[in-house]
Amino acid sequence: MGHPLDTDLTDARRQLLGARDLFAPSELFHENSKITASAAHFTMSAGALTVAARGFKRFQHALREPLPRADHDQLADIITARRSCRTFNGAPIALSDLSSLAYLAMGAQGEGRRCLPSAGGLYPLDLYVAVGAVDGLAPGLLHYDPLEHTLSRLTETDPLRAIRDAVFIPEALDGAAAVFLITAVFGRSKIKYGERAYRFALMEAGHAMQNLLLAATDRGMGSCPVGGFIDDRLHDLIGIDGVEEAALYACIVGHPA
Known part of the structure; x- marks a missing residue:
């Protein structure tokens, strides 16, 4: 015993x-x-920010191998032209442009593959579009279906006001046409990768965002990636719990002022 x-x-x-x-x-x-309304700030001196922004690693005593000048093709021009835009002119964007942004960010291709890499092909990300001013599309919050390439309407009220109350740069919503919201349903990847799935979800959100930003740049649109937001305000807007599915990234788009 x-x-x-x-x-x-x-x-x-x-x-x-x-x-x-x-x-x-x-x-x-x-x-x-997570950022809450009672702790919605980051503390760092202006001098420290300047130094941090210029930081990179350099091996002072290592032998340097020169590289040829980087070729500039159409893709290189788009990458180097990308800038974060925080002032928009209020004009609506074309529905065809919104469609292209959604597809190139996270759309599905043949055999279930999509426009971004995903660990194990499990695709934990979801894409929502908060529409303010899009030709042929009433304001509201919509969910993007990458397999059917359609939008499912979730609300019929202008969601940009709620997003303004959630982000740290509310002035960037002035004149904006739409906001793309990237969320992750972590369980889709955890079933295979366990805790490592969290890292993969963050990586994939970055892949999707870069696709979206470059697609906007190619179309002459302004875009601004936003990672600073009060999490639960976005969760409440979307109707998710912030645990099983949580907001990771947002992108404001419109015509630059």
Whole structure:
């Protein structure tokens, strides 16, 4: 017969393992990195920001190998022309442009593949479009279906006001036409990759955002990626819980002023 202490330790271990499953480290990190209305600020001096912005790694004593000048083709021109735009002129964008942005960001190609890489082809990301001024499309929040290339309407009210209350640069919403919202349903990737899936979701959000920004630049549109927002205000707007599905990234688009 086992010692009572052994039984107690076994029970305790089971409880700890159960708690780990209940509170996954990635979920705890995501929760702790959320921005709330009561703590919506970042603290850093102007001097420190300047130094950090210029930071890069250099091996002073290493032998340097010269590189030929980078070729400039159409793609290179688009990449180097990309800028974050925070002032828009209020004109509506064409529905065809919005369609292209959604497709090139996260659209599906043949055999279920999409326009961005995804670990294991599991595609944990979802795309929502907050429409303010788009020709032929009433204001509202819509969800993008990458397989059918359609939008499902979730609301019929202008969502840009709610987004203005959520982001750190509300003035950038003045004159904007739409905002793309990228979320992740982490469980789609966790089923294979466990906790590593959280990293993959963040990487994939970056892939989708760069696609979107370059597509906007190619069409002469202004765009601004936004990672600073009060998480639960966006979650409330979309109607998600911020745990199983959470907002990762936003992109404001429109015609530059």
